[in-house]
Amino acid sequence: WNYSVATDVVGRIIEVVSGESLDTFFAKRIFAPLQMHDTGFFVPEEKHGRLAALYQPDPATRLAKRLDTMGKAATRAPNFLGGGGGLVSTAHDYHRFMMMLANGGELDGARLVSPRTLRMMTSNHLPGNADISQFGRPIDLENAYDGFGFGLGFSVVVDAAAAKVHGSVGDFGWGGAASTTFWIDPTDGVAAAFYTQLLPSSTWPIRPYFRNLVYQAIVD
Secondary structure, eight states: OOOOSSSHHHHHHHHHHHHSSSHHHHIIIIIIITOOTOOOOSGGGGGGGOOOOOOOETTTTTTTEEEOOHHHHSSSOSSSSOOTSSSBOOOOHHHHHHHHHHTEEETTTOOOHHHHHHHHHHOOOGGGGOOGGGGGGTOOSSOOOOEEEOOOOSSEOOOHHTTSSSSSSSSHHHHEETTTTEEEETTEEEEEEEOOBBBSTSSSSSSHHHHHHHTTOOOO
């Protein structure tokens, strides 16, 4: 397992098969049905004031300094519409996307994917049911991914003990470079997300801390 351009290739296949640009396809088939009104490949001018700042630790001062490089890119239409990255969204919009996944592919009467397809997407597709750590240790990540396999776009917990985090076998989710994270636990009925903008994601062990706090708050 490794990062690749696989999902970008899928994005281009979607454009060829549908005859539509990827932004148009996403808007019609995903964002409109889920009422994700603040999601797209760039932030329009009238919404620039709502764009969150990105931060990075400054070794000289031990404080976080503002890093606007990616923010500037997010305010203009990209030359390339990537299937594997590039969308800008809000906590509210992504929550609706998560709820669609947690509900088996449907939200408020809009079905985007069948339960069977979603089960396939959230199953481990690594050979021999291996976990990600067997293919190497990720750089700049606070999680080595022991006990986590990989499905079609998600990490998947295959061994909760090896993963050393609260949760269940079958949990799926992923994180972003700026310390964002989400996961869905179908067994316990949990869907959680944490949004911050701090590079790199190994700056602070936010993800395991957040998981522990969420599960500690659950009372059966």
